[in-house]
Amino acid sequence: MLKTPxxxxxxxxxxxxxxxxGALNYVLPRWMKGLAAVAALGLSAADNGSxxxxxxxxxSALPSNTDGRVSTVDGGSFEFRSRPAMIRVPYDRINLxxxxxxxxxxxxxxILISPVLILSKKRAHFLTVGYTDxxxxxxxxVLRLDKGIVRVVLATLEARTGRKVQYxxxxxxxxxxx
Numbered sequence: 257m258l259k260t261p262x263x264x265x266x267x268x269x270x271x272x273x274x275x276x277x278g279a280l281n282y283v284l285p286r287w288m289k290g291l292a293a294v295a296a297l298g299l300s301a302a303d304n305g306s307x308x309x310x311x312x313x314x315x316s317a318l319p320s321n322t323d324g325r326v327s328t329v330d331g332g333s334f335e336f337r338s339r340p341a342m343i344r345v346p347y348d349r350i351n352l353x354x355x356x357x358x359x360x361x362x363x364x365x366x367i368l369i370s371p372v373l374i375l376s377k378k379r380a381h382f383l384t385v386g387y388t389d390x391x392x393x394x395x396x397x398v399l400r401l402d403k404g405i406v407r408v409v410l411a412t413l414e415a416r417t418g419r420k421v422q423y424x425x426x427x428x429x430x431x432x433x434x
Contacts, residue, residue: 305329305337306405311382313397317341326399328412334385336397343397345387347416352386352396355410356424381406385413 305325312320317340324338334350336343358380381401389395401409410421 305335306409307402308336308405309400310336310338311398311400314395315341315343315397318343326401326405326409328409328416331416334413334416336399345385345397347413349387349389350385350413350417350419351388351394352384353410353413353417353419353421354384354386354424355406355421356382356384358382379403383409 305327308324308326310318310320310322310324318338319340322338322340324336327335327337330344333344333346335345381403383399383401383406385397385399387395413419414421
């Protein structure tokens with residue numbers, strides 16, 4: 257007999273079909289579960305990238321402080337996509353990777369909300385990508401990355417470019433997990 261708190265109790269074949277695992281079989285036909293699996297794979301394959309901001313650099317196609325998305329999924333190039341433009345840099349043309357942080361105290365929030373907030377720090381994570389363009393000119397992009405993607409982006413760029421990330425200070429190295 258299958259006993260589940262808060263549910264009806266069944267015996268024998270009824271228990272098999274009414275258990276939580278059996279309930280899924282009862283509710284969704286096999287073809288619907290297959291369709292859901294295919295849809296989930298399609299959504300995971302269509303990488304939307306991670307949120308980032310182009311802070312500045314040598315690119316005339318992008319104004320400073322442009323929101324966009326970075327992606328390292330493509331095996332051949334690093335991408336920054338935004339509304340004004342999409343920048344695709346082949347990994348073999350990247351010649352500089354630098355990571356640093358800008359740490360600032362939250363003075364305005366401390367004044368407006370609570371003096372306790374003066375003890376907290378806000379960290380901005382910056383990645384500089386240097387590369388040569390199609391004309392052989394040196395270019396640079398400075399990107400502000402979300403905290404949650406820093407390690408993944410840095411590790412992927414190191415692996416795909418064969419270059420080591422240069423850290424601006426010890427705190428940046430710790431934050432990146434190196």
